[in-house]
Amino acid sequence: MDVIPAGPMRRRWSAEAKARIIASSFEPGANIAQIARTHGLLPQQLYAWRHDSIPGKRLTSKKLGFVPAVIEDAGGTGSADGGGDEIVIRTTALAIHVPSGASEDHIARVLSAVSRTG
DSSP states (O other): OOOOOSSSOOOOOOHHHHHHHHHHHTTTTTHHHHHHHHHTTHHHHHHHHHHHSSSSSSSTOOOOOOOOOOOOOOSOSSTTTSSOOOEEEEOSSEEEETTTTHHHHHHHHHHHHHHHHH
């Protein structure tokens, strides 16, 4: 009788761990194969996770719990009281400029409207 090993055990990844790995794979210059090897994954698995993380691609789309933020120095163009500061949210299709006085509720409504039309 031969005993054939079943191979490596199936691993379970928390949503937070998956989100961190996926986010690192979307960084500029990221090497998918290297990221996968670092975490003990096959590149195909990481590509599948990336595909599944895109909203609207699956009926049970799982959204990431966070989004990487890039802070750029605008060269001191804002006013001294911060009134000229704004947040810019860029996607491949548009840029949303959020003024410093915008409420959280207003920003949420704008983002919700944009996600429904995209």
